[in-house]
Amino acid sequence: GAGVSQSPSNKVTEKGKDVELRCDPISGHTALYWYRQSLGQGLEFLIYFQGNSAPDKSGLPSDRFSAERTGGSVSTLTIQRTQQEDSAVYLCASSPRWWAETQYFGPGTRLLVL
Protein backbone atom coordinates (compact mmCIF):
# COMPACT_ATOMS: atom_id res chain seq x y z
CA GLY A 1 0.00 0.00 0.00
CA ALA A 2 0.95 3.64 -0.19
CA GLY A 3 3.34 4.99 2.37
CA VAL A 4 3.61 8.43 3.90
CA SER A 5 3.94 11.08 1.23
CA GLN A 6 5.20 14.63 1.57
CA SER A 7 5.19 17.60 -0.73
CA PRO A 8 7.03 19.42 -2.02
CA SER A 9 10.12 17.25 -1.98
CA ASN A 10 12.32 20.34 -2.23
CA LYS A 11 11.56 23.96 -1.48
CA VAL A 12 13.81 26.97 -1.93
CA THR A 13 12.49 30.22 -0.52
CA GLU A 14 13.70 33.66 0.37
CA LYS A 15 14.15 34.81 3.93
CA GLY A 16 10.95 36.34 5.25
CA LYS A 17 8.58 34.35 3.04
CA ASP A 18 6.01 31.91 4.38
CA VAL A 19 6.10 28.24 3.39
CA GLU A 20 3.64 25.38 3.70
CA LEU A 21 4.73 21.76 3.89
CA ARG A 22 2.24 18.98 3.38
CA CYS A 23 2.06 15.45 4.73
CA ASP A 24 -0.28 12.66 3.66
CA PRO A 25 -0.14 9.86 6.23
CA ILE A 26 -0.83 6.21 5.62
CA SER A 27 -4.57 5.69 5.30
CA GLY A 28 -6.15 4.84 8.63
CA HIS A 29 -3.26 6.06 10.75
CA THR A 30 -4.61 8.26 13.51
CA ALA A 31 -1.28 9.55 14.78
CA LEU A 32 0.90 11.92 12.78
CA TYR A 33 4.26 13.39 13.73
CA TRP A 34 6.49 16.13 12.40
CA TYR A 35 10.26 16.11 12.87
CA ARG A 36 13.08 18.31 11.66
CA GLN A 37 16.48 17.05 10.65
CA SER A 38 19.37 19.48 10.39
CA LEU A 39 23.12 19.16 10.46
CA GLY A 40 23.51 21.08 13.66
CA GLN A 41 20.62 19.71 15.70
CA GLY A 42 20.11 16.19 14.38
CA LEU A 43 16.56 14.86 14.47
CA GLU A 44 14.17 16.94 16.53
CA PHE A 45 10.54 16.32 17.37
CA LEU A 46 8.26 19.22 16.44
CA ILE A 47 4.62 18.27 17.01
CA TYR A 48 2.28 15.32 16.91
CA PHE A 49 -1.41 14.89 16.19
CA GLN A 50 -3.85 12.38 17.53
CA GLY A 51 -6.71 12.69 15.11
CA ASN A 52 -7.07 16.40 14.44
CA SER A 53 -5.83 17.59 17.80
CA ALA A 54 -2.25 18.32 18.75
CA PRO A 55 -1.72 17.32 22.39
CA ASP A 56 1.98 18.07 22.24
CA LYS A 57 3.34 21.16 20.51
CA SER A 58 6.37 21.36 22.73
CA GLY A 59 8.87 20.89 19.97
CA LEU A 60 7.83 23.81 17.80
CA PRO A 61 10.91 26.08 17.85
CA SER A 62 9.06 29.40 17.75
CA ASP A 63 5.66 30.96 17.21
CA ARG A 64 6.50 31.25 13.52
CA PHE A 65 5.82 27.53 13.28
CA SER A 66 2.31 26.13 13.27
CA ALA A 67 0.63 22.96 12.11
CA GLU A 68 -2.83 21.72 11.51
CA ARG A 69 -4.50 18.51 10.52
CA THR A 70 -7.89 18.25 8.94
CA GLY A 71 -10.21 15.31 8.55
CA GLY A 72 -7.84 13.15 10.54
CA SER A 73 -5.67 12.84 7.48
CA VAL A 74 -3.57 15.48 5.73
CA SER A 75 -1.39 17.75 7.82
CA THR A 76 0.21 21.06 6.94
CA LEU A 77 3.23 22.54 8.67
CA THR A 78 3.48 26.29 8.12
CA ILE A 79 6.56 28.38 8.73
CA GLN A 80 5.99 32.11 8.67
CA ARG A 81 8.65 34.69 7.97
CA THR A 82 11.26 32.02 7.27
CA GLN A 83 14.79 32.44 8.56
CA GLN A 84 17.98 30.84 7.30
CA GLU A 85 18.15 28.68 10.42
CA ASP A 86 14.87 27.07 9.33
CA SER A 87 16.75 25.32 6.51
CA ALA A 88 16.46 21.62 7.20
CA VAL A 89 14.72 18.44 6.12
CA TYR A 90 11.22 18.26 7.53
CA LEU A 91 10.09 14.68 8.07
CA CYS A 92 6.56 13.49 8.65
CA ALA A 93 5.67 10.12 10.15
CA SER A 94 2.46 8.32 10.94
CA SER A 95 1.40 5.37 13.05
CA PRO A 96 -1.87 3.47 13.49
CA ARG A 97 -2.32 5.04 16.91
CA TRP A 98 -0.27 7.23 19.22
CA TRP A 99 1.02 4.32 21.28
CA ALA A 100 2.07 2.21 18.32
CA GLU A 101 5.68 1.18 18.35
CA THR A 102 6.59 1.82 14.75
CA GLN A 103 6.39 5.20 13.08
CA TYR A 104 6.47 5.15 9.30
CA PHE A 105 8.43 8.04 7.91
CA GLY A 106 7.85 9.94 4.70
CA PRO A 107 10.62 10.99 2.30
CA GLY A 108 10.85 14.47 3.75
CA THR A 109 10.78 18.02 2.41
CA ARG A 110 14.15 19.66 1.98
CA LEU A 111 13.77 23.35 2.78
CA LEU A 112 16.43 25.88 1.89
CA VAL A 113 15.99 29.46 3.01
CA LEU A 114 18.22 31.89 1.14
Next chain:
Amino acid sequence: ELKVEQNPLFLSMQEGKNYTIYCNYSTTSDRLYWYRQDPGKSLESLFVLLSNGAVKQEGRLMASLDTKARLSTLHITAAVHDLSATYFCAVDIRGYGGSQGNLIFGKGTKLSVKP
Protein backbone atom coordinates in the same frame (compact mmCIF):
# COMPACT_ATOMS: atom_id res chain seq x y z
CA GLU B 1 17.57 17.41 29.99
CA LEU B 2 16.92 14.13 28.25
CA LYS B 3 19.92 12.90 26.31
CA VAL B 4 20.51 10.07 23.88
CA GLU B 5 24.15 9.54 23.06
CA GLN B 6 25.38 7.33 20.28
CA ASN B 7 28.92 6.30 19.72
CA PRO B 8 30.79 6.24 17.60
CA LEU B 9 29.36 8.96 15.36
CA PHE B 10 31.49 7.84 12.46
CA LEU B 11 32.57 4.30 11.76
CA SER B 12 34.67 3.06 8.89
CA MET B 13 34.80 -0.70 8.67
CA GLN B 14 36.26 -3.26 6.37
CA GLU B 15 34.01 -5.88 4.89
CA GLY B 16 33.90 -9.02 6.97
CA LYS B 17 34.63 -7.30 10.27
CA ASN B 18 32.42 -7.06 13.35
CA TYR B 19 31.57 -3.95 15.31
CA THR B 20 29.10 -2.57 17.84
CA ILE B 21 27.32 0.78 17.96
CA TYR B 22 26.27 1.98 21.39
CA CYS B 23 23.26 4.03 22.42
CA ASN B 24 23.13 5.42 25.96
CA TYR B 25 20.16 7.36 27.24
CA SER B 26 19.47 9.39 30.35
CA THR B 27 15.78 8.81 31.05
CA THR B 28 13.46 6.02 32.08
CA SER B 29 12.14 4.10 29.12
CA ASP B 30 11.69 0.51 28.12
CA ARG B 31 11.06 1.16 24.44
CA LEU B 32 13.84 1.88 22.03
CA TYR B 33 14.05 1.79 18.25
CA TRP B 34 16.77 1.60 15.67
CA TYR B 35 16.39 3.25 12.29
CA ARG B 36 18.49 3.23 9.15
CA GLN B 37 18.86 6.22 6.83
CA ASP B 38 20.49 6.07 3.40
CA PRO B 39 21.84 9.34 1.92
CA GLY B 40 19.01 11.55 0.72
CA LYS B 41 16.42 9.07 1.94
CA SER B 42 14.03 8.88 4.84
CA LEU B 43 14.19 6.72 7.95
CA GLU B 44 13.57 2.99 7.75
CA SER B 45 12.59 1.11 10.89
CA LEU B 46 15.03 -1.69 11.72
CA PHE B 47 14.28 -2.89 15.24
CA VAL B 48 11.68 -2.32 17.92
CA LEU B 49 12.88 -3.21 21.43
CA LEU B 50 10.10 -3.19 23.99
CA SER B 51 11.48 -4.60 27.21
CA ASN B 52 14.58 -5.14 29.26
CA GLY B 53 16.70 -7.88 27.77
CA ALA B 54 15.03 -7.69 24.38
CA VAL B 55 17.18 -8.95 21.53
CA LYS B 56 16.26 -8.76 17.87
CA GLN B 57 18.23 -10.00 14.88
CA GLU B 58 17.87 -9.39 11.18
CA GLY B 59 20.55 -10.62 8.85
CA ARG B 60 23.92 -9.26 9.92
CA LEU B 61 22.44 -6.86 12.46
CA MET B 62 21.48 -7.61 16.05
CA ALA B 63 20.05 -5.13 18.54
CA SER B 64 19.67 -5.47 22.29
CA LEU B 65 18.28 -3.40 25.12
CA ASP B 66 19.33 -3.16 28.77
CA THR B 67 16.88 -0.79 30.43
CA LYS B 68 18.65 -0.94 33.78
CA ALA B 69 21.88 0.27 32.24
CA ARG B 70 19.93 2.53 29.86
CA LEU B 71 21.94 1.08 27.02
CA SER B 72 21.15 -0.39 23.64
CA THR B 73 23.62 -1.91 21.25
CA LEU B 74 23.53 -2.56 17.53
CA HIS B 75 25.98 -5.27 16.60
CA ILE B 76 27.20 -5.72 13.06
CA THR B 77 28.51 -9.13 12.06
CA ALA B 78 30.70 -9.67 9.00
CA ALA B 79 29.91 -6.27 7.53
CA VAL B 80 29.13 -5.89 3.85
CA HIS B 81 29.09 -2.73 1.72
CA ASP B 82 25.27 -2.70 1.59
CA LEU B 83 25.20 -1.90 5.29
CA SER B 84 26.76 1.52 4.64
CA ALA B 85 24.23 4.06 5.95
CA THR B 86 23.52 6.20 9.01
CA TYR B 87 21.98 4.39 11.96
CA PHE B 88 19.88 6.17 14.56
CA CYS B 89 18.63 4.97 17.89
CA ALA B 90 15.51 6.61 19.31
CA VAL B 91 14.23 6.41 22.87
CA ASP B 92 10.47 6.35 23.30
CA ILE B 93 9.37 8.59 26.15
CA ARG B 94 5.63 8.44 25.56
CA GLY B 95 3.90 7.72 28.81
CA TYR B 96 6.82 8.85 30.90
CA GLY B 97 5.80 12.47 31.15
CA GLY B 98 8.04 15.30 30.18
CA SER B 99 7.54 17.73 27.38
CA GLN B 100 9.89 16.58 24.68
CA GLY B 101 7.39 14.79 22.57
CA ASN B 102 7.64 11.13 21.91
CA LEU B 103 10.94 10.02 20.41
CA ILE B 104 14.34 11.35 21.34
CA PHE B 105 16.90 10.52 18.69
CA GLY B 106 20.61 10.03 18.97
CA LYS B 107 22.81 11.98 16.56
CA GLY B 108 23.31 8.95 14.38
CA THR B 109 26.27 6.76 13.49
CA LYS B 110 27.50 7.10 9.93
CA LEU B 111 28.76 3.69 8.89
CA SER B 112 30.98 3.19 5.89
CA VAL B 113 31.90 -0.37 4.92
CA LYS B 114 34.85 -0.60 2.58
CA PRO B 115 35.94 -3.57 0.50
